[in-house]
Amino acid sequence: MIMPSGVRKAMLTAHVISSIGWFGAVAAFLALALTGVMSQDPEVVRAVYLVLGVTTSWVIVPLALLGLVTGIVSSLFTKWGLFRYYWVLIKLVITGVATYGLLDHARAVDRLAGIATKTAVFGMNLVGTRQELVNDAAGALVVLLILTVLSVYKPRGMTPYGLRKQDEQSRGVAAVDAAPSTAQGIVQPQANTDVQTVTLK
DSSP: OOOOOOHHHHHHHHHHHHHHHHHHHHHHHHHHHHHHOOOOHHHHHHHHHHHHHHIIIIIIIHHHHHHHHHHHHHHHTTTTOSSSHHHHHHHHHHHHHHHHHHHHHHHHHHHHHHHHHTOOOOOOHHHHHHHHHHHHHHHHHHHHHHHHHHHHHOOOBBOOHHHHHHHHHHHHHHHHHHHHHHHHHHHHHHHHHHHHHHHOO
């Protein structure tokens, strides 16, 4: 089933906006996370993790979920399908894993944001968690870059399911094209018979 053009464009627009927004928000997150690790000013560090908590909950997570949902809907109701092409399938898997990882990552952000609301001093026991935010954000940017490349270049290659569906559609079209020819072959002899009958009279 192919969705109407207007709906398809609206869904594609939402998907592009959410994807770009997700990338930009993660880039900003990485810059802030680096500041949180390197700064020696307790107030700056505290402010960083308060901002990261809000950004993650209200910007990054909603954009990631919107990107995943709009991507699935756009694939299901367009010619690309969800399981027909390897690039769509790979993108779906990567986006799903990245979104799941983001939700797990958000718990660490919430923990640091919660601590920041109570104190301006972060103990040494949190150094690993703070560095983990930097590593996760850098990895997320690489993943989002890969997703962008897949969307733009759309590498060739159909899955076995896609090849089977393509073959079924080709046979269906061939059957429809053959139907008029068969009907014409049936009508033509009848017309010739009528002519011969008139001639005999």
